[in-house]
Amino acid sequence: MLMHEVLVVGGGLAGLMAALNVSGHADTAVLSKIYPTRSHSGAAQGGFNVAMGEDDSVEAHIFDTVKGSDYLGDQDAIEVLCSDGPEVIRELDRMGVPWTRRDDGGIAQRALGGAGFPRACFAADFSGHVVLHTLYEQILKQGVKVYPEWHLLELLLEDGRVAGALVYDLPRARLEVIRTKQIILATGGYGRAFAKTTNAHANTGDGMAIAYRAGAVLSDMEFVQFHPTTLYGTNILISEAARGEGGYLRNTKGERFMANYAPEKMELAPRDVVSRAIFKEIKEGRGFEGHYVHLDLTHLGERLITERLPQVRELAIRYSGVDPARAPMHIEPAQHYSMGGVRTDIWGMTPLPGLLAAGEVANVSVHGANRLGGNSLLETVVYGRRAGRKVAELAPKEAWPSLSEETVRRHLEPWQARLAAEPGKLSQDDSTFAIRREMTSLMTNQVGVFRTGIELKDAVERLEGLRERYHRLPIPTGTQPFNYALMDYLEVGYLLDLSEIIARGASARCESRGAHYRMDFPQRDDRNWLHHTLAHRGERKPEFSAGQVAITRFEPQERGY
């Protein structure tokens, strides 16, 4: 058995920021299913929103975020996010992040969607990547222990308190128990539940599903962000920075169609608005080949594109054969981000003692029904830091929670038996691959940008059927190292749990708010639905209840752009 006072699960921005803030105060380890520098935070391109400009203010950032959230974000949490931001950006600067600069040497800022000011600090279009690698440097400096390619399997609870974790060492094909005082989940999102997603293969919602199974609460899971601009076909992300730097969206008639949907903000309306607009254009016959629209950067000039959007250019050339300096890119919306997650307070603490969460896995909630571009990177570092600081305060003072042999045995033995068994004969008729294909296309087609009650109800039923099939599959066990088939089996299980909660939540919420758009209930309904959706594990299926939204400064009003 291993012991660490604090275990951070996930090595992306939120996890590394958390670990960094605990290290030096308590014995800390990072457990990550891939090497930390491989984390999907590194794919974030646009930037980190903070109010640092002369005309800008923290107040304005708070308001834009509240409005962007369609008034479902918790305003106390948003206030923390926006207020802590500038300090964290300066802290990252002193760690060595190579921010892009203004002529006077200060940190440059660019416009992203839904913001009243150019507010996103960035490094060309590698913003997540450079911060991820800088934080990794700091982890090396602090000597934080990293367990790369280890997977969290289960949380171990004793008397309702999290006291450790059952984990799987993929390279050595071994089970291990880690005793802990505090666990911080920073495992990111579940984008792989959808066929069309910008997310990495690793983004399978492990932390959300494992926390939910252990009794944590998931909130607002029906709010799924679809990014407006991904390369048609491959769904590789084309940063919002492309529009922030001045790119235009056009339909087959050559019109900048956003004029009809968001006349003021145009291409820089929030993502939910832009994604719906694109699909509407396509639906009404103004999409190219019936499937995509154009994102046109040609008027920006090669120099600006090379300096500010080098990765966008490289990705478009390589994966679609289009040089955005010369021709418009072909783009379609795709799943990108989870607004929902493990419910936490403004310190990242969950109702389960000994368990915290930060970053995309968590729901604080700063994004409410729709996240603004540039606010998720900010959330990872602000709330990663807060979770780390909270645990740095708690862990050194508290005694090791008890963890009985009986509890360990109850969790460990079934896994030992499973892994020791001869690998089950793979069925010819069914497989995780088939179930995953059906689940992901179901989620994209029926739980996507435009939703209806009938399709959602059908989706729930079909997900239940997929789950039954899943439980009949043989488990791909064995003692060989790097058993990715076993990981795939577990990941499909997590995604099925989460997909069902998303679809049920969407089916129950009879209104349209932010990214959740019901064609049969196209209006926002504050009287009945201005509350969080809380999902708890039930006997056979999730149980739902309502949670209060923290409204401190801004009363809900109509949201127009």
Add this chain to the structure above:
Amino acid sequence: MEVALKICRFDPKKDRAPVLQEFVVSVAGNQTVLDALLLAWQQDPTLSFRRSCRSAICGSCAVNINGQPALACQTLISKATENGAAVIIEPLPHFRQLKDLVVDLEPFFESLRATIPWLVLRDDYDGKLSPEIARQLEDPATCILCGICKAALGEHEEIKPACLVKAMRLSQDPRDVLGLHRLRLLQVPPEVLQLFIRKLPERCPKAIKITEAA
């Protein structure tokens, strides 16, 4: 189109030596070697290879493709099959093979420690940097630690390429106390350094160009 792949298989618990296993997969011309590997995996789920972002930013899927180290997600299948023969996919050379296409990355990540792999901040840093200097820092900061440089230049064991890139990136940062001392501390023979600087851009999947400021 139908594409033949020859993929290196090796399970240290069972096999004495690696063998090439043949797969035939059906892919579109604009798909990548990673897409082809994922299809092969569906035919034989015991196949092991790393992957994550599929957009050349995470560095997971570095393998040897037709004898050249490359990111599978960055290599179009049409390019890899240009000669009409089966695509041969093997683990990165100069790394220890752990299983199939998976290699031991621990020594590679450990090699970063030969320089002090973090910024040692100057006391008098006032929060400002010129935009030109910031732009110069960007290029080496795009390193994704994929290991291809080591696989491609591995015949020069005295080079720790990822460490050199890190050292060069930090040495050019005006915020860093150590600056150019970093390179002197590494004690890389000048001719080896020259060779590295010359060869890196053509081998690195991010085409990192480092200038010799030393």
